[in-house]
Amino acid sequence: MVRYAGIEGGGTTWRVAIAEGDPRNIIARETFDTRGPEETLQDIVDWLKANGPFDAMGVATFGPVDPNPNSEYYGYITNTPKKLWNFADVLGTFKRAFPGVPAAFDTDVNAPALAEFSFNAAEGDTSCMYVTVGTGVGVGLVINSKTVHGLVHPEGGHLKLPRRPQDINGAFDCSCSFHGDCVEGICASGALAAFKGCKPSDLPSLSDDDDVWDSFAHTMGGLCASAILLCSPERIVLSGGVLKRASLFPKVRAKCKEFLADYVTHEKVLGDMEDYIVPSEWGNDAGENISWTRSPQPNPNPNLNS
Structure with missing residues (x-):
């Protein structure tokens, strides 16, 4: 059964969850206060390692972000008013922590x-x-x-x-x-x-x-x-x-x-x-249902599988 990891980054809190089978079937979840990127993202990595494994992950964060896969800064939060997070490599952090796991990235509102x-x-x-x-x-x-x-x-x-x-x-x-x-x-x-x-x-x-x-x-x-x-x-x-x-x-x-x-x-x-x-x-609770559809797996809406 496919297991999904979803990560949602907000200005106040970051939320992470694991779903099994259906993206809405959340079996584990946690919330972390937003601090600096190094501490916050490491907490999420540690939690995912403790609650894994999973087959795909979707990451959605506050912006502005760089969503272009061909860009040098793909997966980064860019020039955000939240100064600690300026040009934070969010997606890269998770891809390095979980090599080989397909991952997708978008804003916390597009997702x-x-x-x-x-x-x-x-x-x-x-x-x-x-x-x-x-x-x-x-x-x-x-x-x-x-x-x-x-x-x-x-x-x-x-x-x-x-x-x-x-x-x-x-x-x-x-x-x-x-x-x-x-x-x-x-x-x-x-x-x-x-x-x-x-x-x-x-x-x-x-x-x-x-x-x-x-x-x-x-x-x-x-x-x-x-x-x-x-x-x-x-x-x-x-x-x-x-x-x-x-x-x-x-x-x-x-x-x-x-x-x-x-x-x-x-x-x-x-x-x-x-x-x-x-x-x-x-x-x-919409935030806990967002990143699943950004993960690189068949989407539950057949219109999106083109």
Whole structure:
């Protein structure tokens, strides 16, 4: 029976798991705090050696990364704001630790986008967008049944979109050190906390009708509308710690519809979008289901085995 190793790297924690037979059949898992690359990756290697063997591994990390197999820096995290991880050789570390084990690499949002598409796409679909919102905002895309790379990989969390008029005059300090009021600079947990003058850990205690959530929905709805117009995904999945708040979904859908203004006349977006902009079926455990579909084994979705 095939055994898969999946590794997901995040800014706060790294998660690792072993699945057997079906990629969703997780038989062992562990979480490690994100420290420097040497200590964090060694902890994961040690855990995998203790819980192996396995036949293939998939690695998905925060970015930016180099996903080009022909590049000198393939498998590296590149110029990340997380300075300790600048040009960290993530994939190479695991390939050296487990020589001969087939391995694949992608971002920590492209991989769940592919997992959502592989296991949850409607018949005939060829696309999906996955957005996660926590300490940052990441966007993964599957188009024509494959994750999008191209120049590098999608960085939709850093799009700059129209802000609400009442927010333009500096209602809060935007949190993105590169772009200020991009999507991440407005919607990430640190930005939302700055809007309220509280700690990120205090956000769950805010009421559903707090104005901060309307600001969030305005920008997140704009991101979804922009993606629909540019990439035409057949399904949008929203996940991450901030989106544990279920009341955000109707707000985001409503703002998305407002931005689209009925320009796109497809039944999926003309209604209430309840089946179009959706939470992950795995909730915040999606990270433990992502890397499997990036491992170099036959994919459970026959559309992806070309």
